[in-house]
Amino acid sequence: MRHGAHRPPGPKKQFDPRRTLERARDLFWRRGFDGTGLSELEGELGVGRKSLYDTYGNKRALYLASLEHYEGSVIAAICEGLERPDASAFASLERVLGKLARHHGSGESLGCLLGVGLAQAQRADAEVVAALRRGLARLEEAFERTLQRALEAGELRPTVRPKDSARQLVALVQGMALLGRIADSPAVLKGAVSAALDGLRP
Numbered sequence: 001m002r003h004g005a006h007r008p009p010g011p012k013k014q015f016d017p018r019r020t021l022e023r024a025r026d027l028f029w030r031r032g033f034d035g036t037g038l039s040e041l042e043g044e045l046g047v048g049r050k051s052l053y054d055t056y057g058n059k060r061a062l063y064l065a066s067l068e069h070y071e072g073s074v075i076a077a078i079c080e081g082l083e084r085p086d087a088s089a090f091a092s093l094e095r096v097l098g099k100l101a102r103h104h105g106s107g108e109s110l111g112c113l114l115g116v117g118l119a120q121a122q123r124a125d126a127e128v129v130a131a132l133r134r135g136l137a138r139l140e141e142a143f144e145r146t147l148q149r150a151l152e153a154g155e156l157r158p159t160v161r162p163k164d165s166a167r168q169l170v171a172l173v174q175g176m177a178l179l180g181r182i183a184d185s186p187a188v189l190k191g192a193v194s195a196a197l198d199g200l201r202p
Contacts, residue, residue, distance in 0.1 A: 017055055020045050024056075025066035029113040032120050033063050033128075064131055070113045071135040079142035089150035090200075093143075097169070097193045104176045105186025112177035136170060143169045147200075156200050165200065172196055 027036055027044045038059060042049055056062040081096045103109055110116075114135045121128050143166035150156045176189045183189065 020047055021056075021062075021065055021069055024062050025069050025113065026110075028063055028066050029070075029110045029116060032116045033060075034120050064127060067113065067117065067128075067131040067135065071131075071138060074113070075135050075138055079138060082142045082146045088155060089146045089153060090155035093146050093150065093200075094197060097173075097197070098190070100173060100176055101189035101193045102186050104180025105183045105189045106180075107184045109177070109180030109183065111181040112174060115174050115177045118174075136174075139173070140166045140170045150200075154202070157202050160200055169196065 023045050024041060027041065031040070036059070038049060038052075041047075041052060041059065041062070045052070047055075052062065056065060078096060078100075081099070082092050084092050087095070104111070114132055117128065117132050121132060123129060144162045147156065147160065147162035147165050147169075151158075151160055151162060172192060176192065179189065
Protein backbone atom coordinates (compact mmCIF):
# COMPACT_ATOMS: atom_id res chain seq x y z
CA MET A 1 0.00 0.00 0.00
CA ARG A 2 1.39 3.40 -0.99
CA HIS A 3 2.26 5.82 1.79
CA GLY A 4 -0.75 8.00 2.53
CA ALA A 5 -3.21 5.71 0.82
CA HIS A 6 -6.47 5.12 2.67
CA ARG A 7 -7.00 1.79 4.34
CA PRO A 8 -10.26 0.07 3.49
CA PRO A 9 -12.77 0.25 6.35
CA GLY A 10 -12.86 -2.71 8.69
CA PRO A 11 -15.81 -5.06 8.75
CA LYS A 12 -19.00 -3.60 10.15
CA LYS A 13 -19.72 -4.59 13.74
CA GLN A 14 -22.34 -7.31 13.98
CA PHE A 15 -23.66 -5.95 17.29
CA ASP A 16 -24.87 -2.68 18.75
CA PRO A 17 -22.09 -1.42 21.06
CA ARG A 18 -24.49 0.70 23.12
CA ARG A 19 -26.99 -2.08 23.67
CA THR A 20 -24.15 -4.47 24.42
CA LEU A 21 -22.82 -2.05 27.03
CA GLU A 22 -26.25 -1.89 28.66
CA ARG A 23 -26.37 -5.68 28.89
CA ALA A 24 -22.85 -5.77 30.33
CA ARG A 25 -23.89 -3.13 32.87
CA ASP A 26 -26.84 -5.27 33.92
CA LEU A 27 -24.65 -8.36 34.26
CA PHE A 28 -22.16 -6.52 36.47
CA TRP A 29 -25.17 -5.14 38.36
CA ARG A 30 -26.43 -8.63 39.11
CA ARG A 31 -23.13 -10.37 39.78
CA GLY A 32 -20.56 -7.67 40.50
CA PHE A 33 -17.17 -7.36 38.86
CA ASP A 34 -15.64 -10.26 40.78
CA GLY A 35 -18.53 -12.60 39.99
CA THR A 36 -18.55 -11.88 36.27
CA GLY A 37 -16.16 -13.87 34.11
CA LEU A 38 -15.36 -13.44 30.45
CA SER A 39 -17.28 -16.59 29.58
CA GLU A 40 -20.38 -15.13 31.31
CA LEU A 41 -19.94 -11.89 29.39
CA GLU A 42 -19.63 -13.74 26.08
CA GLY A 43 -22.71 -15.82 26.83
CA GLU A 44 -24.84 -12.95 28.11
CA LEU A 45 -23.87 -10.48 25.41
CA GLY A 46 -23.67 -12.90 22.51
CA VAL A 47 -20.38 -11.31 21.49
CA GLY A 48 -17.07 -13.10 21.04
CA ARG A 49 -14.09 -12.33 23.23
CA LYS A 50 -12.09 -10.77 20.39
CA SER A 51 -14.95 -8.42 19.52
CA LEU A 52 -15.31 -7.44 23.17
CA TYR A 53 -11.60 -6.69 23.42
CA ASP A 54 -11.56 -4.81 20.11
CA THR A 55 -14.52 -2.63 21.13
CA TYR A 56 -14.12 -2.08 24.88
CA GLY A 57 -10.61 -3.23 25.78
CA ASN A 58 -10.51 -5.73 28.63
CA LYS A 59 -13.07 -6.76 31.26
CA ARG A 60 -11.98 -3.98 33.61
CA ALA A 61 -12.38 -1.33 30.90
CA LEU A 62 -15.86 -2.69 30.16
CA TYR A 63 -16.69 -2.47 33.86
CA LEU A 64 -15.53 1.14 34.04
CA ALA A 65 -17.62 1.93 30.95
CA SER A 66 -20.58 0.22 32.62
CA LEU A 67 -20.19 2.37 35.74
CA GLU A 68 -20.07 5.50 33.59
CA HIS A 69 -23.16 4.36 31.70
CA TYR A 70 -24.99 3.67 34.98
CA GLU A 71 -24.18 7.15 36.26
CA GLY A 72 -25.37 8.71 33.02
CA SER A 73 -28.61 6.73 32.92
CA VAL A 74 -29.89 5.43 36.26
CA ILE A 75 -28.31 8.04 38.55
CA ALA A 76 -29.12 10.82 36.07
CA ALA A 77 -32.79 9.77 36.04
CA ILE A 78 -32.96 9.93 39.85
CA CYS A 79 -31.39 13.40 39.79
CA GLU A 80 -33.80 14.59 37.12
CA GLY A 81 -36.70 13.35 39.24
CA LEU A 82 -35.44 15.39 42.17
CA GLU A 83 -35.22 18.58 40.14
CA ARG A 84 -38.47 18.54 38.21
CA PRO A 85 -39.62 22.12 37.59
CA ASP A 86 -43.32 21.24 37.85
CA ALA A 87 -43.31 20.27 41.53
CA SER A 88 -42.12 21.67 44.83
CA ALA A 89 -38.71 20.56 46.04
CA PHE A 90 -40.11 18.60 48.97
CA ALA A 91 -42.76 16.93 46.81
CA SER A 92 -40.05 15.83 44.39
CA LEU A 93 -37.96 14.49 47.26
CA GLU A 94 -40.93 12.59 48.67
CA ARG A 95 -41.86 11.16 45.27
CA VAL A 96 -38.34 9.99 44.38
CA LEU A 97 -37.66 8.38 47.74
CA GLY A 98 -41.07 6.72 47.74
CA LYS A 99 -40.49 5.34 44.26
CA LEU A 100 -37.10 3.94 45.28
CA ALA A 101 -38.61 2.34 48.39
CA ARG A 102 -41.31 0.64 46.32
CA HIS A 103 -38.81 -0.56 43.74
CA HIS A 104 -36.27 -1.91 46.21
CA GLY A 105 -39.01 -3.57 48.23
CA SER A 106 -40.62 -5.20 45.21
CA GLY A 107 -38.61 -8.42 45.36
CA GLU A 108 -37.22 -7.72 41.88
CA SER A 109 -34.56 -5.14 42.68
CA LEU A 110 -30.93 -5.68 41.72
CA GLY A 111 -29.92 -3.05 44.24
CA CYS A 112 -27.58 -0.34 43.00
CA LEU A 113 -24.61 -0.97 40.73
CA LEU A 114 -22.62 1.59 42.73
CA GLY A 115 -23.43 -0.27 45.94
CA VAL A 116 -22.46 -3.61 44.41
CA GLY A 117 -19.21 -1.98 43.31
CA LEU A 118 -18.60 -0.47 46.74
CA ALA A 119 -18.85 -3.89 48.35
CA GLN A 120 -16.09 -5.25 46.09
CA ALA A 121 -13.92 -2.17 45.53
CA GLN A 122 -10.33 -2.06 46.69
CA ARG A 123 -9.27 1.37 47.91
CA ALA A 124 -5.99 1.03 46.00
CA ASP A 125 -7.87 0.78 42.68
CA ALA A 126 -7.94 4.51 42.02
CA GLU A 127 -9.91 4.37 38.76
CA VAL A 128 -12.76 2.26 40.10
CA VAL A 129 -12.89 4.23 43.36
CA ALA A 130 -13.03 7.51 41.41
CA ALA A 131 -15.88 6.21 39.21
CA LEU A 132 -17.89 5.12 42.26
CA ARG A 133 -17.26 8.40 44.02
CA ARG A 134 -18.40 10.37 40.95
CA GLY A 135 -21.72 8.56 40.87
CA LEU A 136 -22.34 9.05 44.58
CA ALA A 137 -21.26 12.70 44.41
CA ARG A 138 -23.69 13.35 41.56
CA LEU A 139 -26.52 11.93 43.64
CA GLU A 140 -25.45 13.83 46.76
CA GLU A 141 -25.26 17.13 44.87
CA ALA A 142 -28.77 16.64 43.46
CA PHE A 143 -30.12 15.91 46.95
CA GLU A 144 -28.33 18.97 48.32
CA ARG A 145 -29.75 21.28 45.63
CA THR A 146 -33.24 19.92 46.24
CA LEU A 147 -32.93 20.31 50.00
CA GLN A 148 -31.60 23.84 49.60
CA ARG A 149 -34.61 24.78 47.46
CA ALA A 150 -36.95 23.16 49.97
CA LEU A 151 -35.29 25.05 52.82
CA GLU A 152 -35.62 28.36 51.02
CA ALA A 153 -39.29 27.60 50.35
CA GLY A 154 -39.95 26.96 54.04
CA GLU A 155 -40.65 23.26 53.47
CA LEU A 156 -37.95 22.10 55.94
CA ARG A 157 -37.06 22.73 59.54
CA PRO A 158 -34.85 25.85 59.62
CA THR A 159 -32.10 23.89 61.38
CA VAL A 160 -31.68 21.43 58.49
CA ARG A 161 -28.21 21.54 56.94
CA PRO A 162 -28.68 20.62 53.26
CA LYS A 163 -25.22 19.14 52.72
CA ASP A 164 -25.34 16.94 55.80
CA SER A 165 -28.91 15.87 55.09
CA ALA A 166 -27.99 15.10 51.48
CA ARG A 167 -25.27 12.74 52.69
CA GLN A 168 -27.76 11.12 55.02
CA LEU A 169 -30.15 10.56 52.12
CA VAL A 170 -27.41 9.04 49.97
CA ALA A 171 -26.75 6.61 52.82
CA LEU A 172 -30.48 5.88 53.05
CA VAL A 173 -30.77 5.24 49.32
CA GLN A 174 -27.72 2.97 49.32
CA GLY A 175 -29.07 1.09 52.33
CA MET A 176 -32.44 0.58 50.63
CA ALA A 177 -30.71 -0.64 47.49
CA LEU A 178 -28.62 -3.14 49.45
CA LEU A 179 -31.66 -4.44 51.33
CA GLY A 180 -33.53 -4.54 48.04
CA ARG A 181 -31.42 -7.45 46.85
CA ILE A 182 -33.19 -9.67 49.40
CA ALA A 183 -36.33 -7.68 50.35
CA ASP A 184 -39.74 -9.15 49.63
CA SER A 185 -41.92 -6.28 50.86
CA PRO A 186 -41.69 -2.48 50.56
CA ALA A 187 -43.15 -1.89 54.03
CA VAL A 188 -39.84 -1.65 55.92
CA LEU A 189 -38.26 0.61 53.31
CA LYS A 190 -41.33 2.85 53.17
CA GLY A 191 -41.09 3.20 56.93
CA ALA A 192 -37.45 4.25 56.67
CA VAL A 193 -38.34 6.88 54.07
CA SER A 194 -41.21 8.20 56.20
CA ALA A 195 -38.90 8.54 59.20
CA ALA A 196 -36.29 10.41 57.14
CA LEU A 197 -38.87 12.80 55.71
CA ASP A 198 -40.44 13.39 59.13
CA GLY A 199 -37.03 14.43 60.39
CA LEU A 200 -36.87 17.13 57.71
CA ARG A 201 -40.37 18.60 57.94
CA PRO A 202 -41.02 21.78 59.97
